[in-house]
Amino acid sequence: MQRQVALIKQSLFDQGYLDDQFMELEELQDDANPNFVEEVATLYFKDSARLINNIDQALERGSFDFSRLDSYMHQFKGSSTSIGASKVKTECTTFREYCRVGNAEGCLRTFQQLKKEHATWQDRRGLGRQHVGPSKERDK
Amino acid sequence: MMNPSHGRGLGSAGGSSSGRNQGGESVVEMFPSGLRVLVVDDDPTCLMILERMLRTCLYEVTKCNRAEMALSLLRKNKHGFDIVISDVHMPDMDGFKLLEHVGLEMDLPVIMMSADDSKSVVLKGVTHGAVDYLIKPVRMEALKNIWQHVVRKRRSEWSVPEHSGSIEETGERQQQRQRGDDAAVSGRDDAADDNSSSVNEGNNWRSGSRKRKDEEGEEQGDDKDEDASNLKKPRVVWSVELHQQFVAAVNQLGVEKAVPKKILELMNVPGLTRENVASHLQKYRIYLRRLGGVSQHQGNLNNSFMTGQDASFGPLSTLNGFDLQALAVTGQLPAQSLAQLQAAGLGRPSMVSKSGLPVSSIVDERSIFSFDNPKTRFGDGLGHHVQQTQPHPQMNLLHGVPTGMEPRQLAGLQQQIPVGNRMSIQQQIAAVRAGHSVQNGGMLMPLAGQQQPFPRGPPSQSSIRQQPMLSNRVSERTGFSGRSSIPESSRVLPTSYTNLATQHSSSSMTFNNFQPELPVNSFPLASAPGLAVPAQVRKPPHSSYQEEVNSSEAGFTTPSYDMFTSRQNDWDLRSIGIAFDAHQDAESVAFSNSEAYSSSSMSRNNTAVAATNHGRNQQQQPLPGHHQVYGDGGSVRVKSERVAADTAAMAFHEQYSNQEDLMSALLKQEGIAPVDNTEFDFDAYSIDDIPV
Numbered sequence: 081m082q083r084q085v086a087l088i089k090q091s092l093f094d095q096g097y098l099d100d101q102f103m104e105l106e107e108l109q110d111d112a113n114p115n116f117v118e119e120v121a122t123l124y125f126k127d128s129a130r131l132i133n134n135i136d137q138a139l140e141r142g143s144f145d146f147s148r149l150d151s152y153m154h155q156f157k158g159s160s161t162s163i164g165a166s167k168v169k170t171e172c173t174t175f176r177e178y179c180r181v182g183n184a185e186g187c188l189r190t191f192q193q194l195k196k197e198h199a200t201w202q203d204r205r206g207l208g209r210q211h212v213g214p215s216k217e218r219d220k
Numbered sequence: 221m222m223n224p225s226h227g228r229g230l231g232s233a234g235g236s237s238s239g240r241n242q243g244g245e246s247v248v249e250m251f252p253s254g255l256r257v258l259v260v261d262d263d264p265t266c267l268m269i270l271e272r273m274l275r276t277c278l279y280e281v282t283k284c285n286r287a288e289m290a291l292s293l294l295r296k297n298k299h300g301f302d303i304v305i306s307d308v309h310m311p312d313m314d315g316f317k318l319l320e321h322v323g324l325e326m327d328l329p330v331i332m333m334s335a336d337d338s339k340s341v342v343l344k345g346v347t348h349g350a351v352d353y354l355i356k357p358v359r360m361e362a363l364k365n366i367w368q369h370v371v372r373k374r375r376s377e378w379s380v381p382e383h384s385g386s387i388e389e390t391g392e393r394q395q396q397r398q399r400g401d402d403a404a405v406s407g408r409d410d411a412a413d414d415n416s417s418s419v420n421e422g423n424n425w426r427s428g429s430r431k432r433k434d435e436e437g438e439e440q441g442d443d444k445d446e447d448a449s450n451l452k453k454p455r456v457v458w459s460v461e462l463h464q465q466f467v468a469a470v471n472q473l474g475v476e477k478a479v480p481k482k483i484l485e486l487m488n489v490p491g492l493t494r495e496n497v498a499s500h501l502q503k504y505r506i507y508l509r510r511l512g513g514v515s516q517h518q519g520n521l522n523n524s525f526m527t528g529q530d531a532s533f534g535p536l537s538t539l540n541g542f543d544l545q546a547l548a549v550t551g552q553l554p555a556q557s558l559a560q561l562q563a564a565g566l567g568r569p570s571m572v573s574k575s576g577l578p579v580s581s582i583v584d585e586r587s588i589f590s591f592d593n594p595k596t597r598f599g600d601g602l603g604h605h606v607q608q609t610q611p612h613p614q615m616n617l618l619h620g621v622p623t624g625m626e627p628r629q630l631a632g633l634q635q636q637i638p639v640g641n642r643m644s645i646q647q648q649i650a651a652v653r654a655g656h657s658v659q660n661g662g663m664l665m666p667l668a669g670q671q672q673p674f675p676r677g678p679p680s681q682s683s684i685r686q687q688p689m690l691s692n693r694v695s696e697r698t699g700f701s702g703r704s705s706i707p708e709s710s711r712v713l714p715t716s717y718t719n720l721a722t723q724h725s726s727s728s729m730t731f732n733n734f735q736p737e738l739p740v741n742s743f744p745l746a747s748a749p750g751l752a753v754p755a756q757v758r759k760p761p762h763s764s765y766q767e768e769v770n771s772s773e774a775g776f777t778t779p780s781y782d783m784f785t786s787r788q789n790d791w792d793l794r795s796i797g798i799a800f801d802a803h804q805d806a807e808s809v810a811f812s813n814s815e816a817y818s819s820s821s822m823s824r825n826n827t828a829v830a831a832t833n834h835g836r837n838q839q840q841q842p843l844p845g846h847h848q849v850y851g852d853g854g855s856v857r858v859k860s861e862r863v864a865a866d867t868a869a870m871a872f873h874e875q876y877s878n879q880e881d882l883m884s885a886l887l888k889q890e891g892i893a894p895v896d897n898t899e900f901d902f903d904a905y906s907i908d909d910i911p912v
Contacts, residue, residue, distance in 0.1 A: 101357040108272045108360075116272055124265040154309055158335040159265040161357045 088204050095167075097201045102164025124163045125202055131156045132195060139188060149187065150179040167197045252367035253278040256300060260290040260318065261307035261333075266356065270305065273360050279367075287313035294326050301328060302370045305354075308334035308341060316348045323349045327377075329369040333358055378503075458500055462489065466500060475508065 092098045109116040135152050138145060157172035171194035178186035257279045261267045267283045274281040282301070284290040287310050294301060304322050308315035319330045332345040333354035345353040351369040354362050458466070469486035470478040480498035487497070 101359075104357075104359060105269060108269075108276060113272065120265060120268055120272075123268055127264055151309070154335065155263060158307070158309075158356055159263045161335045162263070162266040162269050164357065 084207075088207055092201060092204055097165065097167050097197065097204075099164050099166035101161065101166075105164060120163060121205060124159055124165075127159055128156060128168075128198060131159075132198065135191060139191060144182075144184045144187070146179040146182055146187075150176055153179065165198075165201060168194060168201070171197060252364075255279045255367045255370060256302045257281050257366070258290060258294065258301045258304045259283045259306075260287055260304065260310070260315075261285060262310045262312075263307065266307070266358075270358060270363070273358070273363050276360065277364050279363075286310070287315070287318045291318065291321055294322060294328070298326060301326075303366055304328050304330045305366070306330060306332060308332055308336060308345070316344060319345075319348050319350055327373075329373045331366060331369065462487075462492075463500075465489065466497070466504070470501070470504065475505075 089098075093102075105117050105120060131152055135149060135156075138149055138152065153172050153175050157169055157176070160168040160172060171190055175187055175190040175194065178184075178190055255277075257274050259267060259270050259274065259281060261270065261283075262285050264285060267285055271281045271283050282293065284293060287306070290304070290306070291313075294304070304318075306315045306318050306322075310318075315332055315334075319332060322328050322330050329351040330349070331352040331354060332348075332350040333356060334341060335356040337355045342353050351373070352366070465487045466483065469483040472486060473479070473482050478501065480494045480501055483501060484492060484494050484497045
């Protein structure tokens, strides 16, 4: 089980889902805070779910309020960066670029991609976890 | 100030290698520990991670996900934090706006952070005065060194008056700071304002461990932090004790005659060089000048104080009504009156000073440069502090707490004041230091407590008490006449004082309050404060103040005192009321008005004092217009408020008591906010908290 978890985690790293920042977080975990990473990740997924939802709704509305979208994405990027979710972060950056130039199509596409990656990570993380996987399963 | 010894939770006392200082400097190692950080970010993930990282750095972390909440936290706890880290994009308030607020109101170093690394945003951070800008993801390394900003700021504040703050901060920042100081609370530093003793320490808050070690001039923060190494040469850390020794030596020689060589000899501290002493003396002189300058008659005051109360009275009167008042406020004059008042209120003899004086002197010395303290002391209205810190050991009691708080109060203050602010720490430190320091600290505490709570009804006993005290005072006044030296109890007074003091009307009182905490030391550095105060307090317009002050300090029971006392009392009461009013305004004003006029002269003084206090307060923050009243007796009130603020600041300063803190606090005040009155020198910095 341990090995499995480790493998999964390793794959996440290898595939670029996670980066150095995540490793920093792992280093923060110690005996006094044994579940730090877990807690942070949970918090992250909870928050990201909310953000994704907001963005989804904003996009569905079709109004494409770029500044608002950008604002959401900025938040998303912030947390993703902090937790070391590099792929997600990259997508966020791309998304914001599209927002900046007002490319709605690009935004949508990027967002789809982002959600996918986010979900992948979440799923894998769930697998790696001892208990039931992360609650948030988002549909891609 | 965070002292490892505090119970702040520093726990770094053990020299916990914060891991940051790999520099291996033991001193440095402990230094950053316990740094009180406020983190603001609406992103919960980020917040959690930051908190964890900061904790790993052995900092004390408070997190906040809303800017508004952060601001109110900071306002409530003016000196409760050393540095703020804030995100740029937040839903309820722009990060830069928060940055501005913090810079103006609290004068704390603020670090901005964001996932956004575009140049424009970073530039905005710089122009708004952020001390640093971190790009997310924030790494541990970046956080490990944030303490340098605190040190830097403190240093610059300390030397602000002289120069623009050596810190590398952008000139803008400095200016902001300075401006902010003037406008806002110079004293704030709560975190920063701690005695901005630029002394190498930089970490005023650290005072404890660092100082000792740094005496030899250790570089602080070396550990890869460059900021500590701003110093080109090893700097001596002027710990509270060291400073007290210094002050004692100076007093012994006489401020005018004190030369570095002789001081050095007297101090007899191995490793201390003449240069160290010389530069410290220079600063000290400035500090004193500041104190004295407030009343404009500085020279007079100082002299007067020093020379003796009687003499001082004369000159004092010369001081403008303001000065006196200021002085009174500062605690010199009022101290007495306050003492009286307090005594009345407390039921103690207002004159505690007499007996307490001896102690005060000690204390004063301790107060490290107790500049802060002295000031506060004066603010206590005990003016006596100033006068002769030495003679009035008892006064000290009053010093801090002009409020007639009984000694117990003082004690209570000390204890009570746990205010997160520095004050409590200061006090603790002070207390630890030597009974004396407690005074300062105690005073501070009371003030601190007051300050903050002040408006609210300071948690520490004082503030709340103030109101009641006033009334007591008034009634007490009569009782004061018979002020007997209020020994330690004067300390207690301080608490009450503090309340009063906070109001500033008692200005001296408030400070005294702090003092109360300190054993007798209410006279911070008896000599020192005297010096500092002299300028301000000494000048009580009516010699009566002085006397009162003196008496309070020395426990003058002199009959004249009574006269004054009564007058002063009125005034004090008024001032007290004012001080309270500062927060409360309404009451004091009414009170003070009536009173103020009663002793026109007194009020003058008071006003002066109050003004001074205000000035102080002003330093800290431009107290709400109340204070300005000074002009007429009624204005005293206003001033008192300010004063109170100042006192609070001062009190706070006293907290610093750890000499360094005081110094820095002093410096802060001095340099920081040019008191509108006259440079009350009250280092308002501590008062930042004054919620006025």
